Amino acid sequence: MQQNSSYSSQLKQQLIVSDIKSKCCAAAELSAFLLMHGENNFKLKDKNLVRRINGLASKAKSIGFEKRVYFCKNKKTGICYGVEIYRGNSVCYNEEQSKFCCSNSFLRGCFLYSGYIASPDKPARAEIAFKNNLAAEICKKQLYQCGIPYNVTKRNDREVVYIKSINGVSDFLAHIGAVGAMLEFENRNIIKKGNSDANRMMNCDNANLDKSVAAAARQTALLSSFMKTATFETLPEQLKEIAILRVENESLSLKELGMLLVPVLSKSGVAHRLKKLEEMAGHINVNQ
């Protein structure tokens, strides 16, 4: 990890305890760790990361991953533990066969291992430093497929893939499953830039009722068809949830929709999520 790691560390800790949804994704994330680490023995300072790797190996057991957890004693820090991963012959990350969900999991694994993200009050930047060429190639391909613009540089013999556009960083966060961070990132950037479009969305329902009714109808129509697509299934739960609520409750205002969520989400928070969904559905209309 590089410079000013506190925000990165917090974000990683959130991702480390996130759900491991399926064994295919567990195998992909674990493969990322193996490639990034360059060996199969993980004795890391970050206990939670060791736990994550252990959890991934448990989940991916039926597709050929084995593990051995071990304990060791350290005079300074007391007992620590590590995990050793073994792969069956047939298992290795195959990007041709991988599903979209797995590619995102692979990206998350690489980010957790050696990624960095600037805190939202700094200029936008997300990066991953690679020692391993194959891991770098898989990540670049995935970013390209997601339409996330990136650049490449060298630092200490490592290939550093970085993203510096606001939309790029926001999309990257969504793809690796850091939805909370994505929303926070977008909020701060919108406040910072005084983004008129988002402000219009935020003020929409008290500014003009007709307009908000029209917006709700537009969103409902757009989201109903978006919900039938395979892409929708791959979205983070927080986004799916608000899309379903919007479609099922066309007459509710943004504030009222936010009240249906646990925990309650502000009007602007709801507006941001819906805006994100509309962008993803590919039909954003800035004039409305």
Ligand SMILES: [Zn+2]
């Ligand atoms: Zn998967």
